[in-house]
Amino acid sequence: MSRSQRRRGKQKGTVAMPKSVQPAAPASKTSPPAPPTGKSRTTAALAQPPKPSPNWPAILSGAAVLGVLALLGFMLFGRSTPPEQAAAVADDVPAAINDLALQALTEQALAPTAAAPDRVDAPESRPIFTELPPMTIDPSREYLATITTPRGEIVAQLRPDLAPQTVNSFVFLANEGFYDGLTWHRVIEGFMAQGGDPLGTGTGGAGYNVPAEFTNEVAFDRPGILAMARANDPNSASSQFFITTAPAAHLTGQYTVFGEVIAGQEIAEGIPLRDPMTATTPGEEIIAISIEER
Numbered sequence: 690m691s692r693s694q695r696r697r698g699k700q701k702g703t704v705a706m707p708k709s710v711q712p713a714a715p716a717s718k719t720s721p722p723a724p725p726t727g728k729s730r731t732t733a734a735l736a737q738p739p740k741p742s743p744n745w746p747a748i749l750s751g752a753a754v755l756g757v758l759a760l761l762g763f764m765l766f767g768r769s770t771p772p773e774q775a776a777a778v779a780d781d782v783p784a785a786i787n788d789l790a791l792q793a794l795t796e797q798a799l800a801p802t803a804a805a806p807d808r809v810d811a812p813e814s815r816p817i818f819t820e821l822p823p824m825t826i827d828p829s830r831e832y833l834a835t836i837t838t839p840r841g842e843i844v845a846q847l848r849p850d851l852a853p854q855t856v857n858s859f860v861f862l863a864n865e866g867f868y869d870g871l872t873w874h875r876v877i878e879g880f881m882a883q884g885g886d887p888l889g890t891g892t893g894g895a896g897y898n899v900p901a902e903f904t905n906e907v908a909f910d911r912p913g914i915l916a917m918a919r920a921n922d923p924n925s926a927s928s929q930f931f932i933t934t935a936p937a938a939h940l941t942g943q944y945t946v947f948g949e950v951i952a953g954q955e956i957a958e959g960i961p962l963r964d965p966m967t968a969t970t971p972g973e974e975i976i977a978i979s980i981e982e983r
Contacts, residue, residue: 815867815887816865816866816867817887817895817896818895818896818897819896819897820896820897821854821858821897821898821899822857822858822861824853824854824857825857825860825861826849826853826856826857826860826982827849827982828849828850828853828856830849830982830983831846831982831983832846832847832849832856832860832980832981832982832983833845833846833847833951833980833981833983834847834859834860834863834915834948834978834979834980834981835978835979835980835981836953836975836977836978837975837976837977837978837979838956838960838973838974838975838976839973839974839976840956840959840973841953841956842952842953842956843932843950843952843953843954843956843957844950844951844952844953845915845932845948845949845950845951846948846949846951847859847860847915847947847948848907848946848947848948848949849947851902851904851906851907851946851947852902852904852945852946852947853902854899854900854902855899855902855917855926855945855947856947856948858895858899858928859930859947860980862895862928863978863979863980864980866977867887867895867928868884868885868928868975868977868978869975869976869977869978870974870975870976870977871884871885871886871887871889871974871975872884872886872889872971872972872973872974872975873960873961873963873972873973873975874886874889874890874891874963874965874971874972875891875963875964875965875972876960876961876962876963876972876973877962878934878962879934879935880933880934880935880937881931881932881933881934881935881937882931882932882934882957882958882960883918883929883930883931884929884930884931884972884975885918885928885929885930885975886928886929887928889965889971889972890965891929891965893928893929894927894928894929895927895928896927897927898924898925898926898927899917899924899926899927899945900924901919901923901924901926901945902945902947903923903942903943903944903945904942904945904946905941905942907946907949908938908941909933909936909937909938909939909940909941909944909946910936910938910941911933911936912933912934912935912936912950912954912957912958913932913933913949913950913951913954913957914932914933914937914946914949914950915930915931915932915946915947915948915949915950916930916931916933916940916944916945916946916947917929917930917931917944917945917947918930918931918944919944919945926945930947932950932957934957934958960972960973961973
C-alpha cells in the first residue's frame with residue numbers, strides 16, 4: 690500500500706472534533722461558585738417588587754378619630770357625678786333642687802334646681818299667692834332673717850343690694866307666716882340644706898315665680914351662702930331656698946344669692962340629712978322665720 694493510500698485510510702477511521710465543540714474541562718468539585726458580579730446583584734435587586742409607601746393621609750385620619758374618641762370618653766367618664774350629689778337632683782321635672790347631675794351635662798357642672806308650681810298646691814292651712822308681691826322693702830336698709838329650728842337659730846344677713854326682688858319676696862313670705870312649720874326637705878352632706886317647700890317633696894312653692902337676680906359679686910366659695918333654688922328656667926325660683934354647708938363654686942352666677950349666714954352656721958350644718966325620694970319621715974322642722982329691719 691502506498692503512503693497516500695495509508696494516509697487516506699487513517700483519515701476515514703477518526704473524526705476530528707471541531708475546536709468550537711471541544712468539551713470544556715470539568716469544574717473542580719471543591720471549588721466554590723464564583724460570587725455574583727456587581728452587575729448581577731444590581732439586576733436581582735431591581736427585579737424585586739417595590740415596597741409600598743405608607744398611606745400617610747389614612748394613618749393621620751385614623752389617629753385623629755382615635756384622639757376624638759379618647760377625648761369624648763374622658764369627658765363622659767372623667768367628670769362623673771358623685772352618688773350623693775346625683776341624688777340631690779332626682780326629683781320629677783318640676784323638682785326643687787332637681788338635678789345636680791343634669792346641670793353638669795348641660796354645662797359640665799353640678800348645680801341645684803328648683804321649680805315653683807304652676808298651680809295652688811299648698812295645704813289648705815297655709816297661705817298661698819298667685820303673683821309676685823309688690824315691692825315693700827327699702828334696698829338701702831339692713832334686713833336680718835332668723836330661722837328658728839328645734840336645735841337653735843340660724844341668723845342670716847339679707848342682701849337687697851344684690852337681689853331686691855328676691856329679698857322682698859322672702860321677707861313677704863316670712864312676715865305672712867308662710868315658712869312657719871315647714872321642713873328641711875332635702876339635705877345633702879358636704880353641699881347644702883334646702884327648705885321652704887310647703888309640700889315637703891321638692892315640688893311645691895308659693896304660687897308665683899321670682900325673676901333671676903344672678904351675680905358674680907358673691908361667689909359660692911364658702912359655707913353659709915343663702916340662695917334660691919330653681920328649675921332649669923332661670924326665672925323659676927319661688928319659695929324654696931338653701932344654705933350651703935361647703936364651698937360650691939360651680940353654682941356661682943347660676944343661682945340668686947340673697948344673703949349670708951352670720952350666726953348659727955353650725956346649726957345649719959347639723960340639720961339631719963334627708964333625701965325626699967327615699968325618706969319615710971319629715972325633715973327637721975323650720976319652726977319660724979322672723980325678719981328684723983334696721
